[in-house]
Amino acid sequence: xxxxxxxxIAIIGAGPAGIAAAIxxxxxxxHVTLVDDNPRPGGQIWRGGPSQAPASASSTFRQLxxxxxxxxxxxxxxxxPAPGQLLLEDPHRAQVLRYGKLIIASGARERLxxxxxxxxxxxxxxGGLQALVKGGLDVRDQHIVLAGxxxxxxxxxxxxxxxxxxxxxxxxQAPWSQLARFGWALKAYPAKLAQAASLAWQLGGVPYHxxxxxxxxxxxxxxxxxxxxxxxxxLTLPCDWLGVGYGLLPNTELLRALHCQISQGAAEVDALMxxxxxxxxxxxxxxxxxxxxxxxxxxxxxxxxxxxxxxxxQALAPKRKRQLAFAALLDKHFALQPAITQLAQPDTLVxxxxxxxxxxxxxxxxxxxxxxxxRCGMGACQGRICGAACESLYGWQGSGDRPPLLPTRLGSLLxxxxxxxxPT
Amino acid sequence: xxxxxxxxxxxxxxxxxxxxxAALAGLPGRCSVSGQPRAALCGMGVCFECRVxxxxxxxxxxxxxxxxxxxEVAREL
Numbered sequence: 464x465x466x467x468x469x470x471x472i473a474i475i476g477a478g479p480a481g482i483a484a485a486i487x488x489x490x491x492x493x494h495v496t497l498v499d500d501n502p503r504p505g506g507q508i509w510r511g512g513p514s515q516a517p518a519s520a521s522s523t524f525r526q527l528x529x530x531x532x533x534x535x536x537x538x539x540x541x542x543x544p545a546p547g548q549l550l551l552e553d554p555h556r557a558q559v560l561r562y563g564k565l566i567i568a569s570g571a572r573e574r575l576x577x578x579x580x581x582x583x584x585x586x587x588x589x590g591g592l593q594a595l596v597k598g599g600l601d602v603r604d605q606h607i608v609l610a611g612x613x614x615x616x617x618x619x620x621x622x623x624x625x626x627x628x629x630x631x632x633x634x635x636q637a638p639w640s641q642l643a644r645f646g647w648a649l650k651a652y653p654a655k656l657a658q659a660a661s662l663a664w665q666l667g668g669v670p671y672h673x674x675x676x677x678x679x680x681x682x683x684x685x686x687x688x689x690x691x692x693x694x695x696x697x698l699t700l701p702c703d704w705l706g707v708g709y710g711l712l713p714n715t716e717l718l719r720a721l722h723c724q725i726s727q728g729a730a731e732v733d734a735l736m737x738x739x740x741x742x743x744x745x746x747x748x749x750x751x752x753x754x755x756x757x758x759x760x761x762x763x764x765x766x767x768x769x770x771x772x773x774x775x776x777q778a779l780a781p782k783r784k785r786q787l788a789f790a791a792l793l794d795k796h797f798a799l800q801p802a803i804t805q806l807a808q809p810d811t812l813v814x815x816x817x818x819x820x821x822x823x824x825x826x827x828x829x830x831x832x833x834x835x836x837x838r839c840g841m842g843a844c845q846g847r848i849c850g851a852a853c854e855s856l857y858g859w860q861g862s863g864d865r866p867p868l869l870p871t872r873l874g875s876l877l878x879x880x881x882x883x884x885x886p887t
Numbered sequence: 888x889x890x891x892x893x894x895x896x897x898x899x900x901x902x903x904x905x906x907x908x909a910a911l912a913g914l915p916g917r918c919s920v921s922g923q924p925r926a927a928l929c930g931m932g933v934c935f936e937c938r939v940x941x942x943x944x945x946x947x948x949x950x951x952x953x954x955x956x957x958x959e960v961a962r963e964l
Contacts, residue, residue: 501932501951502951503953507931554941555944572933573929575929584916584924587929588930591930594930595912595927595950598908598909600906601909685924816919818923842935843935844934847933847934848928848934870946
């Protein structure tokens with residue numbers, strides 16, 4: 464059976480940015496459709512939906528529930544059949560969504576970089592482990608090591624601890640000098656400083672090592688331990704889980720497929736959040752990693768701008784300056800140390816989908832050449848994980864995104880043709 | 888409250904509302920193209936490492952699905 468949906472404003476991603484955009488656009492009287500890949504709205508920061516979100520999120524969820532927005536959870540964007548149309552797929556069916564304006568709130572993923580043993584079950588992203596725990600993973604009395612960089616390590620540690628895990632230590636790759644400067648700069652952001660203080664309090668007793676990183680995950684068929692570089696010394700620790708994440712990266716696949724201008728890995732937008740393509744807006748982490756307050760503000764601006772409330776949107780625009788300054792702080796103070804991109808050994812796999820090793824990739828000069836010869840980046844994740852790794856390790860830029868944006872059923876790709884044949 | 892799901896035909900109990908990748912943790916997972924054991928990595932639908940067959944539908948990301956009564960999960964070997 465075939466069907467087509469119509470909406471004034473299509474919003475991709477139901478995290479804070481997408482929800483804020485939906486609320487603002489609905490208040491203007493527009494018909495809004497909010498499409499999200501996850502089982503419940505909330506994005507990654509409020510993963511698990513209203514029942515699990517912090518109190519600060521509850522009014523946002525309530526406003527969404529009270530709005531007329533149509534929420535399509537569990538749907539991903541598979542392809543772009545024609546301008547103004549998206550092909551959506553869920554586990555059971557495919558649908559074409561026709562829209563007037565599009566707001567992309569595709570969020571971010573973790574930067575995951577290869578090191579010996581990183582493919583062992585039990586090794587996850589740092590935010591990835593937090594997401595699994597929010598999804599009900601039982602970590603009571605489990606011994607956990609977190610490593611990587613950025614404030615997410617602290618947030619993840621707090622979630623794990625609250626779930627009963629024993630967080631053995633946190634290894635932050637940034638040196639103390641950078642962390643101190645970041646802490647000092649936080650003075651200008653009292654709310655964020657309070658948040659950091661609260662996290663520090665919740666993490667009392669968990670050793671936090673700066674200028675430190677994971678060297679290798681140990682184990683045969685599952686993680687059994689971790690070898691760490693802690694400042695000048697090395698340490699081997701047995702553990703049940705190892706969460707490693709080197710900051711966040713904007714999800715730009717859909718933006719690239721729509722030919723929106725990308726600069727330094729994030730969508731380029733004007734003061735009203737419009738991308739280089741008229742009628743297509745980008746908000747939240749997709750325009751640069753800056754956290755939940757930036758996401759909520761940008762969502763609101765785009766929701767207003769896309770529904771013709773330009774003056775109201777314009778009035779909010781100056782507030783972005785402060786959020787962008789915070790984003791720049793994050794970027795600067797948690798920049799990767801050179802050692803992090805030199806952890807892979809010749810036999811360490813870089814592309815986990817096609818099992819392509821560091822040694823075999825070092826033979827090539829470009830992403831395209833490596834793809835043609837090794838299938839690196841051509842597996843199930845379509846380069847979503849190894850793309851960032853290859854950029855960090857070899858300096859390769861992606862070679863452009865082509866639909867389908869994710870592995871998609873053949874039947875789903877036929878949907879636009881069927882919809883045309885049987886219009887509803 | 889618990890729901891019963893079947894993993895490779897074996898009955899397992901999982902907490903109602905929990906995520907399938909969380910329910911599968913600790914159980915043998917997928918094998919990679921060269922036969923290495925793999926399990927959930929990103930936890931948020933990006934890496935596809937946790938993919939399983941659910942009720943006959945292949946390549947479903949376990950981390951993006953909530954468990955339900957009678958869910959039939961098959962590992963992809």
